[in-house]
Amino acid sequence: MKQKDWTTEKLFSRLINNRSGKDRREKIWILRDRPGDEVYSRCVELAHSENVKERIIGIDVLAQLGRSGGKRGPYEKQTLRLYFDLLDREDDAKVIESVLYAIGHNSYHGLSLARIKKLAEYKTHRNSMVRHALVFSLSCVDKAPAIDVLIALSSDKSDPVRDWATFSLGQQIGTDNEKIREALWKRVDDRHRDTRCEAIYGLAKRKDARAVGLIRRELLADDGNGEYSVLIFDAIEEFRSREFLPLLERNLEVAKKDERTNPWWLEQLEKSIDFVSKLDVHRDSSDSA
Numbered sequence: 001m002k003q004k005d006w007t008t009e010k011l012f013s014r015l016i017n018n019r020s021g022k023d024r025r026e027k028i029w030i031l032r033d034r035p036g037d038e039v040y041s042r043c044v045e046l047a048h049s050e051n052v053k054e055r056i057i058g059i060d061v062l063a064q065l066g067r068s069g070g071k072r073g074p075y076e077k078q079t080l081r082l083y084f085d086l087l088d089r090e091d092d093a094k095v096i097e098s099v100l101y102a103i104g105h106n107s108y109h110g111l112s113l114a115r116i117k118k119l120a121e122y123k124t125h126r127n128s129m130v131r132h133a134l135v136f137s138l139s140c141v142d143k144a145p146a147i148d149v150l151i152a153l154s155s156d157k158s159d160p161v162r163d164w165a166t167f168s169l170g171q172q173i174g175t176d177n178e179k180i181r182e183a184l185w186k187r188v189d190d191r192h193r194d195t196r197c198e199a200i201y202g203l204a205k206r207k208d209a210r211a212v213g214l215i216r217r218e219l220l221a222d223d224g225n226g227e228y229s230v231l232i233f234d235a236i237e238e239f240r241s242r243e244f245l246p247l248l249e250r251n252l253e254v255a256k257k258d259e260r261t262n263p264w265w266l267e268q269l270e271k272s273i274d275f276v277s278k279l280d281v282h283r284d285s286s287d288s289a
Helices: 008-017 024-032 037-047 052-063 076-087 093-105 113-124 128-138 144-153 159-172 178-185 193-205 210-221 231-239 242-257 263-277 281-288
Strands: none
Touching: 008 024, 008 037, 008 052, 024 052, 037 052, 037 076, 052 076, 052 093, 076 093, 076 113, 093 113, 093 128, 113 128, 113 144, 128 144, 128 159, 144 159, 144 178, 159 178, 159 193, 178 193, 193 210, 193 231, 210 231, 210 242, 231 242, 231 263, 242 263
């Protein structure tokens, strides 16, 4: 019998009792596709368990219960309330991490300022995974207090935290102001490539003229085998300018001669060249003027 045909109780039992964690994700997704009172009530019960593993199972299943296909979950309000109640008394880092990720899956319709303030308490948590999860919980919350937390974490000592916070500021947040632009600018020389390119793209998306020179720098520094992120191609499209075409074509020529070049990256480079080459040179010139 396939797992999707198992009873709800059997799925929960296997999640709780299996030591290996094999097929854990599949079991959780099967349960998430059963958005009824039976699953919801069992998750709430587990979320209040004395056992860390059981608490995480309940939290993780609830995170996207009934939300397959982008639908709004039927228990979203109750679930958010539960998560913040749990944070009031939780001190296990792994459980806090799960709660924060789960809040991120349920906060697309907004978080109150009081809840954002509560989440902000974790921005200096000693565990980098908790701070990473905090970024996720606020990544689509376009409110000033949430943005302030993301700005702070865009300078975090952890590469993944800085990367995700910079991505959130650059792509997930619609607000455009001086604080956000300067936070992105501080990351354009970041030692972590993806963070650096996220910052450049975030500036390009806001049509910040400083990004033009940064894009050229990345293109010139590359040896043709994919040393820069494909985000640079996205940044080029934001400016809709043919001025990058010679450098892109130069990189293509080098890349085709290098057997180390990632085929997918090469395909993206060719698409970027095709996009830029088809831009109306007259319109581009008038826009630049």
